Amino acid sequence: MTASPLVTRTLTAEEIPAFIDVVFRAFLDDPAPENVAAETAQLEPHRTHGVFDGDELIGGGTMLTKRMTLPGTGPQPVAAVSCVAVAPDHRRRGALTRLMRAQLHSQHESGDAFAALYASEGAIYGRFGYGLAGHRAAFAVPRGAAFQSTVDISDGRIREVDKETALPLMHHLHGKVAPTRVGWVDRTKASWQVLLAENAEQLRSEDATKWRYAIHPEGYAIYQVRRNWSSRKPQHEVHAKEVLGATPQAYAALWRYLLDIDLTTVVRGDAATDDPIIHMLSDAADNGRQVTDGLWVRIVDIDRALPLRTYSAPVDVVLAVEDTLCPWNAGTWRIVAEADGPATVTRTDAEPDLALSARELGAVFLGGTTVQELVAAQRVRELTPGKARAASRAFAGDHQPHCPEKF
Numbered sequence: 001m002t003a004s005p006l007v008t009r010t011l012t013a014e015e016i017p018a019f020i021d022v023v024f025r026a027f028l029d030d031p032a033p034e035n036v037a038a039e040t041a042q043l044e045p046h047r048t049h050g051v052f053d054g055d056e057l058i059g060g061g062t063m064l065t066k067r068m069t070l071p072g073t074g075p076q077p078v079a080a081v082s083c084v085a086v087a088p089d090h091r092r093r094g095a096l097t098r099l100m101r102a103q104l105h106s107q108h109e110s111g112d113a114f115a116a117l118y119a120s121e122g123a124i125y126g127r128f129g130y131g132l133a134g135h136r137a138a139f140a141v142p143r144g145a146a147f148q149s150t151v152d153i154s155d156g157r158i159r160e161v162d163k164e165t166a167l168p169l170m171h172h173l174h175g176k177v178a179p180t181r182v183g184w185v186d187r188t189k190a191s192w193q194v195l196l197a198e199n200a201e202q203l204r205s206e207d208a209t210k211w212r213y214a215i216h217p218e219g220y221a222i223y224q225v226r227r228n229w230s231s232r233k234p235q236h237e238v239h240a241k242e243v244l245g246a247t248p249q250a251y252a253a254l255w256r257y258l259l260d261i262d263l264t265t266v267v268r269g270d271a272a273t274d275d276p277i278i279h280m281l282s283d284a285a286d287n288g289r290q291v292t293d294g295l296w297v298r299i300v301d302i303d304r305a306l307p308l309r310t311y312s313a314p315v316d317v318v319l320a321v322e323d324t325l326c327p328w329n330a331g332t333w334r335i336v337a338e339a340d341g342p343a344t345v346t347r348t349d350a351e352p353d354l355a356l357s358a359r360e361l362g363a364v365f366l367g368g369t370t371v372q373e374l375v376a377a378q379r380v381r382e383l384t385p386g387k388a389r390a391a392s393r394a395f396a397g398d399h400q401p402h403c404p405e406k407f
């Protein structure tokens, strides 16, 4: 049987269940009904593309409407790309390529200045102009690890409560903290459901507890314990899904609480690469940090995206930008900003100082990757000496970007 040409279009509400089915199949997952319901609730059909082979939906992806915190300006609109999937029996026929092209054009037309995603595999998205904008640190801190004597955990008492009790406080604290952390995205009711959905099959097979909720007046920790009674001593592991502290004391108190849970050996959790836990520990080597790729960013429209944030140092630089997928970005642009101000971005005929592609612009956008790193990696060409350093200083943020949930 010969395959039909692939066609890409946005979905109707009636087509969403078939799309969800493709997504879970592609991710090799057997979802519980709660997972299916949660994923379905967060999708907007008109921002969800399907790829069709004839009448058959064989792949697709969605663009969640979110706001991501940017350096200096707080939450700004972002297309949070998620649920990118092609059925296992239709791979390497160009379905993803079609999807990416359709998404970028639709973002350009609907006014999304930039897009962001978490990649399942790091080799997928560079070819579509996404740059590695942030890293993710997986921490593994041994049970009982001591803190520096200066660390104050104050007297905020931590209590374990059920999900319904925890949710209002978590909503409130997340809403307060997210706008101050670069890379964090806002959460709707539906995104909380996706985050906290219990996958019954997975819990059974991994012998893990349900999510537990430890709350503090100024923070919370969501965690589960993965049980291991196999050796003489219990070797359970604490897996922290999210530890949020609105104050340093609350953050320290929550980590202390997790590190002191009986029957366990280690606390595991993801955070920014510059998370305070590194410096809170008496023995810095106890953080067990393993760094991997985190947020990927795609600049959809250079002249709308770059003014969305402020810059850490004055800059006046001319960029020669390559962008075959979004030709409206290609060409020479002058970027001018004052310290702590937004940038003006204009087309120019001036000689370029730096030559780069959309990937590199995406990589530096959140302040997590420097222009100088990319010059050293031979990804940016410095045509005017000193301009890479100036651009690095301007694009730097106050801290490393990270997003606690993998949307």
Ligand SMILES: CC(=O)SCCNC(=O)CCNC(=O)[C@H](O)C(C)(C)COP(=O)(O)OP(=O)(O)OC[C@H]1O[C@@H](n2cnc3c(N)ncnc32)[C@H](O)[C@@H]1OP(=O)(O)O
Pocket (backbone or CB within 6 Å): 026, 027, 081, 082, 083, 084, 085, 086, 087, 090, 091, 092, 093, 094, 095, 096, 097, 098, 117, 118, 119, 120, 121, 123, 124
């Ligand atoms: C934001 C997110 O949702 S991340 C989740 C991504 N989804 C998954 O990982 C689920 C499992 N995988 C899949 O569903 C599919 O394999 C996808 C979506 C990754 C790729 O879909 P396909 O339709 O096979 O990709 P397509 O045929 O368009 O390939 C385009 C190019 O990317 C390359 N490519 C595709 N997948 C991968 C990969 N996993 N690793 C490296 N390269 C890849 C192809 O080789 C091809 O390269 P070429 O242009 O040099 O020939």
